[in-house]
Amino acid sequence: xxxxxxxxxxxxxxxxxxxxxxxxxxxxxxxxxxxxxxxxxxxxxxxxxxxxxxxxxxxxxxxxxxxxxxxxxxxxxxxxxxxxxxxxxxxxxxxxxxxxxxxxxxxxxxxxxxxxxxxxxxxxxxxxxxxxxxxxxxxxxxxxxxxxxxxxxxxxxxxxxxxxxxxxxxxxxxxxxxxxxxxxxxxxxxxxxxxxxxxxxxxxxxxxxxxxxxxxxxxxxxxxxxxxxxxxxxxxxxxxxxxxxxxxxxxxxxxxxxxxxxxxxxxxxxxxxxxxxx
Amino acid sequence: xxxxxxxxxxxxxxxxxxxxxxxxxxxxxxxxxxxxxxxxxxxxxxxxxxxxxxxxxxxxxxxxxxxxxxxxxxxxxxxxxxxxxxxxxxxxxxxxxxxxxxxxxxxxxxxxxxxxxxxxxxxxxxxxxxxxxxxxxxxxxxxxxxxxxxxxxxxxxxxxxxxxxxxxxxxxxxxxxxxxxxxxxxxxxxxxxxxxxxxxxxxxxxxxxxxxxxxxxxxxxxxxxxxxxxxxxxxxxx
Amino acid sequence: xxxxxxxxxxxxxxxxxxxxxxxxxxxxxxxxxxxxxxxxxxxxxxxxxxxxxxxxxxxxxxxxxxxxxxxxxxxxxxxxxxxxxxxxxxxxxxxxxxxxxxxxxxxxxxxxxxxxxxxxxxxxxxxxxxxxxxxxxxxxxxxxxxxxxxxxxxxxxxxxxxxxxxxxxxxxxxxxxxxxxxxxxxxxxxxxxxxxxxxxxxxxxxxxxxxxxxxxxxxxxxxxxxxxxxxxxxxxxxxxxxxxxxxxxxxxxxxxxxxxxxxxxxxxxxxxxxxxxxxxxxxxxxxxxxxxxxxxxxxxxxxxxxxxxxxxxxxxxxxxxxxxx
Numbered sequence: 117x118x119x120x121x122x123x124x125x126x127x128x129x130x131x132x133x134x135x136x137x138x139x140x141x142x143x144x145x146x147x148x149x150x151x152x153x154x155x156x157x158x159x160x161x162x163x164x165x166x167x168x169x170x171x172x173x174x175x176x177x178x179x180x181x182x183x184x185x186x187x188x189x190x191x192x193x194x195x196x197x198x199x200x201x202x203x204x205x206x207x208x209x210x211x212x213x214x215x216x217x218x219x220x221x222x223x224x225x226x227x228x229x230x231x232x233x234x235x236x237x238x239x240x241x242x243x244x245x246x247x248x249x250x251x252x253x254x255x256x257x258x259x260x261x262x263x264x265x266x267x268x269x270x271x272x273x274x275x276x277x278x279x280x281x282x283x284x285x286x287x288x289x290x291x292x293x294x295x296x297x298x299x300x301x302x303x304x305x306x307x308x309x310x311x312x313x314x315x316x317x318x319x320x321x322x323x324x325x326x327x328x329x330x331x332x333x334x335x336x337x338x339x340x341x342x343x344x345x346x347x348x349x350x351x352x353x354x355x356x357x358x359x360x361x362x363x364x365x366x367x368x369x370x371x372x373x374x375x376x377x378x379x380x381x382x383x384x385x386x387x388x389x390x391x392x393x394x
Numbered sequence: 395x396x397x398x399x400x401x402x403x404x405x406x407x408x409x410x411x412x413x414x415x416x417x418x419x420x421x422x423x424x425x426x427x428x429x430x431x432x433x434x435x436x437x438x439x440x441x442x443x444x445x446x447x448x449x450x451x452x453x454x455x456x457x458x459x460x461x462x463x464x465x466x467x468x469x470x471x472x473x474x475x476x477x478x479x480x481x482x483x484x485x486x487x488x489x490x491x492x493x494x495x496x497x498x499x500x501x502x503x504x505x506x507x508x509x510x511x512x513x514x515x516x517x518x519x520x521x522x523x524x525x526x527x528x529x530x531x532x533x534x535x536x537x538x539x540x541x542x543x544x545x546x547x548x549x550x551x552x553x554x555x556x557x558x559x560x561x562x563x564x565x566x567x568x569x570x571x572x573x574x575x576x577x578x579x580x581x582x583x584x585x586x587x588x589x590x591x592x593x594x595x596x597x598x599x600x601x602x603x604x605x606x607x608x609x610x611x612x613x614x615x616x617x618x619x620x621x622x623x624x625x626x627x628x629x630x631x632x
Numbered sequence: 633x634x635x636x637x638x639x640x641x642x643x644x645x646x647x648x649x650x651x652x653x654x655x656x657x658x659x660x661x662x663x664x665x666x667x668x669x670x671x672x673x674x675x676x677x678x679x680x681x682x683x684x685x686x687x688x689x690x691x692x693x694x695x696x697x698x699x700x701x702x703x704x705x706x707x708x709x710x711x712x713x714x715x716x717x718x719x720x721x722x723x724x725x726x727x728x729x730x731x732x733x734x735x736x737x738x739x740x741x742x743x744x745x746x747x748x749x750x751x752x753x754x755x756x757x758x759x760x761x762x763x764x765x766x767x768x769x770x771x772x773x774x775x776x777x778x779x780x781x782x783x784x785x786x787x788x789x790x791x792x793x794x795x796x797x798x799x800x801x802x803x804x805x806x807x808x809x810x811x812x813x814x815x816x817x818x819x820x821x822x823x824x825x826x827x828x829x830x831x832x833x834x835x836x837x838x839x840x841x842x843x844x845x846x847x848x849x850x851x852x853x854x855x856x857x858x859x860x861x862x863x864x865x866x867x868x869x870x871x872x873x874x875x876x877x878x879x880x881x882x883x884x885x886x887x888x889x890x891x892x893x894x895x896x897x898x899x900x901x902x903x904x905x906x907x908x909x910x911x912x913x914x915x916x917x918x919x920x921x922x923x924x925x926x927x928x929x930x931x932x933x934x935x936x937x938x939x940x941x942x943x944x945x946x947x948x949x950x951x952x953x954x955x956x957x
Binding site: 317319320352353 | 812
């Protein structure tokens with residue numbers, strides 16, 4: 117590990133040598149980190165869903181690069197990478213196969229908070245010889261967060277839930293909770309529902325929750341995004357749905373585990389607290 | 395008019411152009427080696443098997459023109475071997491013979507008594523021995539009061555006494571004007587019936603009085619056995 | 633013995649159990665409502681209690697009891713049809729067929745077109761599966777042959793469903809919807825589902841008078857025909873009814889296993905094999921069983937209905953196999 121570190125420090129000193137790192141990213145989260153940090157020549161391939169806007173916050177930029185197919189380790193190794201990026205939910209046998217082939221891997225296992233995101237940016241920045249770029253991004257993020265929290269300092273949190281047609285709610289410890297924590301929102305699934313992680317929705321109880329807004333993944337007008345919810349329980353009978361009170365965020369941002377989350381924070385804050393965000 | 399008429403009936407691969415007529419009031423044996431088509435002939439005669447050619451009629455009326463419910467009142471059929479998956483009681487199965495008569499209970503207790511089943515009346519049929527099951531099926535056929543009775547090897551699983559009782563009952567049915575056609579393997583029993591039908595390789599070989607039909611030549615040719623008359627064991631009801 | 637004299641207490645007990653379960657399912661839920669609130673809900677004076685009672689709990693209860701009735705009656709019919717007490721919609725793959733139909737319709741986006749598309753797709757899938765069973769296992773086939781046909785069919789249709797789950801880009805939202813069909817459940821069932829389940833009522837009403845003929849058929853086709861049953865027509869009716877019952881139940885509640893095996897079998901042990909009694913008792917018993925399993929699942933912490941019925945039905949099935957061996 118130390119040897120690798122020395123090698124990387126050495127490599128980073130040589131602008132051309134840094135291009136010798138060839139990276140394959142296996143998850144959409146690592147795609148977002150990689151595209152933010154790397155020089156184009158360092159990117160060998162992105163994940164199989166990098167180009168789908170419903171999952172990826174960087175779908176447009178990703179269009180210029182190759183994607184791996186959703187297959188086995190050969191789908192990755194055929195790009196002759198020197199470094200492969202995984203997440204802790206990547207299949208363990210896949211990670212093991214790539215390791216066995218002698219390729220360096222990084223498995224990201226913490227990504228729930230911005231602190232984790234900054235650490236991940238630094239880790240990857242080092243491996244790419246792009247530490248300066250990592251610090252630049254982090255500084256920009258911190259500046260945006262400072263502005264955001266200043267604006268939201270005095271607001272009264274709005275009470276929200278993460279609505280969907282598939283009968284599940286996001287509670288404590290989810291990326292949705294993190295989103296609420298930074299956007300002036302109270303996640304009722306956590307505070308009133310006591311849910312931890314993603315859980316089946318307590319339909320009947322939701323009727324008596326004082327839900328100010330629903331937060332939905334999707335795009336387009338609020339009333340369109342709410343349309344599928346209007347026919348299903350319990351949302352049919354929830355006031356916020358009847359009154360079109362919802363904030364619609366692009367699905368990819370809602371689920372993002374990188375610095376792109378800040379876009380989601382800002383969008384949600386703008387939706388919930390338009391006065392404060394002016 | 396004959397009680398049962400088969401006109402030139404064929405069943406693909408099993409029966410070829412069999413024609414015969416059976417009079418009312420006859421007790422008839424159907425004999426032939428294994429695979430000669432006895433079961434097929436009985437099912438075709440009962441109107442249960444589609445024939446590829448020919449016609450079956452009962453008392454001059456084509457079976458195809460008789461409604462299914464009416465058929466059940468005119469002819470009864472007993473399969474060679476009854477399989478019971480479900481545990482209906484003996485009495486319930488016998489009573490099913492009355493389905494075509496408004497599902498009443500007429501004659502059920504008498505039939506149970508006649509086939510020595512009164513004691514078993516409440517037993518589930520899927521727990522009976524082979525011989526007991528056969529008596530249940532025969533009792534069910536008899537309670538239909540159908541004039542035409544078609545029985546497939548009724549005697550094979552029965553003990554000697556029950557066998558003789560079934561024969562005696564068949565004789566009574568015939569005496570009352572019914573027609574009983576039963577397949578069997580015991581040629582000595584066949585010898586005592588009114589008529590015998592001999593099948594060989596899916597075709598009719600002979601039909602007539604047993605004394606005239608069951609000649610040593612025919613038995614040798616059809617069954618491959620030699621006949622010798624000697625003193626032997628004869629069983630009778632007391 | 634033959635005329636329904638035995639165990640006369642079974643029917644009243646089931647009715648009492650059903651009423652009790654319906655009452656509990658209506659009175660008890662995530663949201664605690666006091667008796668006074670429930671009363672106010674019934675009298676239209678409490679908006680919240682009214683909504684919970686009539687829009688949440690009542691449709692769920694009705695969907696549940698119709699599903700149970702349909703699966704148990706469907707199992708009973710298949711057992712008489714195949715003359716085999718191990719036959720049931722889930723073991724023979726008919727439920728899998730319905731699920732594969734429903735799942736395909738969801739993936740192809742047809743379900744957005746109209747409400748009736750989903751149940752129709754489920755029925756279509758079930759029909760395909762039924763015909764496949766008929767081809768694979770003849771009537772009166774041995775248990776071995778019948779069950780192996782079911783194993784093969786379940787595997788095949790399971791592959792269809794798995795393909796839908798895995799092919800292309802996995803959409804989390806769509807897949808959650810698909811998983812619903814595979815696990816089976818009554819969560820958030822609405823009046824739309826009750827409406828979609830109405831064919832069950834029609835099929836059950838049509839099945840009711842066929843009990844006596846099913847008795848005769850269950851002892852052999854040729855035998856039944858010789859006793860005056862038009863077997864061809866009866867078989868056709870039973871096949872249509874069994875398919876509609878199993879498919880409709882699957883369309884509204886997903887794959888709920890073992891109900892069609894456990895309920896008719898348990899009742900047969902209690903009251904004997906006569907279908908004139910078994911048809912109404914299975915309809916009632918299936919409703920009781922499913923409502924009870926749903927309550928158990930809710931008390932046990934949001935266990936899906938299909939999981940509870942399998943936890944109870946699986947061991948029962950193994951016991952049955954052992955008993956027959």
